[in-house]
Amino acid sequence: MLWETVRLAFGAIMRNALRSFLTVLGVIIGVGAVIAMVTVGQGSTSQVESDVSKLGTNLLMIRPGQAGQGPGSPGGAYAQSLTLKDADAIEEQIYSVRAAAPSTARSMTAVFGNENYTTSVAGTDNRFLIARDWQISDGRQFYESELRSGAASCILGATVVKELFGNYNPVGETIRLKQISCRVIGTLEAKGASSFGSDEDDRILMPVRAFQRRIAGNQDVSIIFVAVHSGASTEKAKGEIERLMRERRRIAPGEDDDFSVMDMKQISSMLTGISTVLTGLLSAVAAVSLLVGGIGIMNIMLVSVTERTREIGIRLAIGATERQVLVQFLVEAIVLSLIGGFLGILLGLGLALIGARWLSVPFQPDPSIIALAFLFSALVGILFGFFPARRAARMDPIEALRYQ
DSSP, X not given: OHHHHHHHHHHHHHHTHHHHHHHHHHHHHHXXXXXXXXXXXXXXXXXXXXXXXXXXXXXXXXXXXOTTOOTTSTTSTTSOOBOHHHHHHHHHHOTTEEEEEEEEEEEEEEEETTEEEEEEEEEEOTXXXXXXXXXXXXXXXXXXXXXXXXXXXXXXOHHHHHHHHTTSOOTTOEEEETTEEEEEEEEEOOOOBOTTSOBTTOEEEEEXXXXXXXXXXXXXXXXXXXXXXXXXXXXXXXXXXXXXXXXXXXXXXXXXXXXXXXXXHHHHHHHHHHHHHHHHHHHHHHHHHHHHHHHHHHHHHHHHHHHTHHHHHHHHHTTOOHHHHHHHHHHHHHHHHHHHHHHHHHHHHHHHHHHHHHHTOOOOOOHHHHHHHHHHHHHHHHHHHHHHHHHHHTOOHHHHHHOO
């Protein structure tokens, strides 16, 4: 009985194929838009989490000046710089800290032979590789003697290697940074571009003392990367670092900090939350198309009931029950919605794939969202198809047979 009802529904739909397609177009667009928005949104969230993880795991960053303050403001650009001793004190006195890496950087032009490339040159030490969870792909890290003496040796990021050396192995070669000849002792493994707008591989590392003496001309440290032991609380470590830094910088009780400590987990959570909210808002707007599609189905089903009044009268006159007529038109509305839902899924996945490639984010379709959108399309058919179906079932057979 149910299969016969479905067959009749398909027959009625195919008799007016173009009208049926235009009717379900709202459902197709609604389902497709919701799936596309959610899929791209989840890919964006995953990309944000991946980009944050490239900075290192359980990572804190300490900078001079209060976060968000501009030049000249209290605790801003004129705040006392960090020092190498600050990094050593954090690593030695705070048990949960795995490594505290000082770093200070400048944009410089690196030259090798006839090739030159402008990149970021950072003065740091081997703790940078621990804090940023970075591996040496070829060559070695700095010797302790190089760090102590401030030798002009350097480790190149993958982008710098590509721009200066192409496919040639640079280990053992010498590059020039202004008037400094720097021997390449190693290369970093590639981490790729970040959606924050920076290329993680576009950097050169050199011993921090060499950088301070021969490039910066001072003993300042612009940032300290702090890696917390796995399983330790970054929030607790952050509080301990703030207390230690206030003590070292002689900040009196009640005075504002002239430094800031940022927790990458908090930044990741904030960015993920923003991405989730935006995805939800866009999906809600897209879901309005489903409502419009449902209204379209109700409208066309009312027209169909009017057109088939004599057919309904004949069925009722030869013994069909109100329930059977109700089910017939309700099934027809549901079939229309499910067809729209199926086509909408295909459209949504196609748009999501295009969007993911265009935005360079992972394509991660969520089966639960796809199933929910499909079921919602069926619900639209039930809700908006019930009134026309009930109207058909309650017709007076005599009046229906007299209808011209």
